[in-house]
Amino acid sequence: MRHFKILVLRAMACDNDASNHPSLMVTEAAESPERCEAQIAANAELMRDLGARLRKIDPPFVATLARGSSDQAAAFAKAVLETHGGPPTLSHAPSIGSIYGTTSPKFRDVPLIVISQSGRSPDLIAAAEDARRRGAIVIAIVNDVESPLAALSEYVIPVHAGPERSVAATKSFVCTLTAIAHLAAEWTGDPLLLAALNDIGDVLRKAGQADWGAAAPLLAGTRDMLVLGRGLTLSIAGEAALKFKEAAGLHAEAFSIVEVAHGPMTLVGGDDAVLVIGPIDQARAGLADRLADFHRRGSRIIASGMDEDIALADFKLPSATACHPVLSAIASILSFYPLANRIALMRQRDPDRPPHLSKVTRTL
Template sequence: MCGIVGAVSQRNVVPMLIEGLRRLEYRGYDSCGIAVHRTGKPRRARCTARVNSLARTISDIHLEGSLGIAHTRWATHGAPATMNAHPIFSRDLIAIVHNGIIENHESLKAMLVEQGYEFQTETDTEVIAHLVHSFYDGDLLSAVMRSTHMFRGTYAIAAFSNSEPGRMVGAREGSPLVAGIGETETFLASDALALAGYTNRFVFLEDGDVVDLKPGQVTVWDRDRRSVERPNRLIEQSLEDTSLGSFSHYMQKEIFEQPLAITNTLANVASLGSSIFEDADRSTFENVDKVLLLGCGTSHHAGLVARQWFESVARVPAQAEIASEFRYREQCHDPRTLVVPVSQSGETADTLAALKYAQAMGLDNTLAIGNVANSAMMRAARSRFQTRAGVEIGVASSKAFTTQLVALFLLAATLGRVRGTLSSQQETSYLQQLHKLPVACRAVLAKEPQVIAWANEISTRESAFYLGRGVHFPIAMEGALKLKEIAYIHAEAYAAGELKHGPLALVTPDTPAVVSAPNDALLDKLKSNMQEVRARGGQLFVITDNGAGIPSGSGTRTLETGAHFGLLSPILHVLPMQLLAYHSGCARHTDIDKPRNLAKSVTVE
């Protein structure tokens, strides 16, 4: 869960590396650093502050070079300390940056200590640097190839040798790495976003690949060390997507971008059918007896909502699994299962591993839903749907979540249409509702002042409940997750009917309960659950619909989202919860876009 940037050029690459780190800082911000090739020995600058602080240090020491690697870190092995910050050197010859975890680093370290290597850090990355050095005989490519055969785990690495000017070598296994190609320079990065404005030609490396970069030249070898041609992809990226504009934080900006993100996701959807999904056909949907949804965190919550859509709209059993747990228990697989991995980045290590596990079990009908077209998950699945949320920089997902829900609803409705459980009239109705969503979202987001008033109260508390029933219970789970992530307030979500089975013991006048209360068939039961909270002195903050009959009063505050939006109402109800977490975090002066201990793209298990 780190950001890597590297460049080989004939000009000073340090300004580009700094800018690349700024764009990747959301991937890790415990520490950062840059190393450049210099005559004599490489030079580097590292710190445990943010990238802007590193930039000032680099300016003060006049660090320059035409070959360099840079890194922003989310700590796994070793505390966030300058000595553990990357790049890491071996004997002032080999420089390495690394994303991932080398699981057998202890045995490799013992071997290297016997060879006389001294370790200066607490990281598994230092093993990589010394191992490459131990194999180095003047050819960096050969040394990296020999080293990677000894690794067990996941990695993306970029390396240079100070005795080989104008050359950088990279490798990947289970962690993203992309090469960029310019006219007279080449690049490596964890994400093509880091290289926007410097090149639009990219080579997306596959697991097991090793890449050799020289100015204007990229050569790739596969796992068997055969030279291979990976396709060059032209990708145009707008830097405007990464500007804050008039917003205070990226999270706030991205919350308010949701109407546009939904509009873009639905831009080419005029009817239901396999044509909505890339590389899908009728067989993708006709031979399905079960749907398996794989995701982590927010994406798992999207799967929990969609599970009920698949069962109510398509009339097909659905199972939503936490991807990090899925492959570690005995499975009973139905070969007629549609496997749907869901990930914002498409590089989430646990979700990728779960997808590969499902494929290894013979579940070949896979359809990925992600926001990055060329991500590993999207490439690995047989068919796919790209959400059009645009770049999401805030660590806490907002617009990626709601566009995932839109995509999953489209998938459930298409499956129902192909299977004959959804009539043409219902199809028309659902499509009309989907295309009305952006306007409905804008109306809900206009309630921000009311949410700010709620946040001023809830931000003073240290614990909160989130309640929902049916398809809105996963929305309560998502709301609680956001409050924990952004405001650092302990929050637990419960299916409201479960309160009396234990959690009521914790309800006091200091315990706010945020409730998703749509005007649906479960409303009367939910009202009874809310009364259970009020009878114990708990304070209610209720997100509801027009006509639900839940007035504001003593101990109850109500926010109406508008007319009930049927099966799609979870998308509207989650918006105030996102705003509530955001403004509670602001009131508590937390680091909104970079919450402590978290990173955006979770590329380690």
């Protein structure tokens, strides 16, 4: 590991105060604890009523509709609903409705959860309209309740994130995950998750203080990397990989801790970097063995999770392990944002204004 230590020392020597610059990406993310606390209180009656209706309908399945970071939130919804006894959850591709206009008639009386921070993406609006014509129950999870998507939906769940100026979504993503967890708790009638959400503010405040940015010198010179998760943290890994690309210009791909062994494992060797966002529930099974595989190859392992699972990591990230697994997963992305921000600045990029991107993505 001598070469690894030299690499770290060189990266740290290149680091400076500028790499800790408080961008909008980070300052807006820091608002998440208070925003999520307020959201839980403001949406309490709405979530109770909607959860009761969805239990009464008892649909055979539920679908999600989203793109970008919101699609990672949709994957989180699948994980939360299915691990808490909810209905099978599938991803409905926007193009099926927006381009082909062939949304299945089997969507009648099926909830379609449409997730969009702006509520103004043309393809999502067109796909949601097509699904509603087919009889789907359209539920919009949005930050802008005055948006066209909100107007066409039967139910609107506000995430209450407030204005977000950075192109990279942070607090709106955290607030969306919180809204999804709240909906799942009421829908599945899970008293433990519902009670845990009362602590969301405290959990997120601790996560914000557990700044993962200290790991940045280990990754600043990396050209590409794997980001691993499983279960509730797989979508968090997906969002982290997306933010690495979007904000820092770092090529990162997310894989399941299990699925990475079915091919991608062959690409990882000595001094390659692996970021692991470890789950703290049953999905942690086999994590220690997987890290042992990477360790034997001399890979650089930066990991969060239970201490016994990440004992072989070269850099252990502080983790929210003394809370509900759903909250732990949400907390991990808030801890991650300063890491992406710091790497972006070390690579001479503006995390608030990624090239070729805008706040509202207009696709068809």
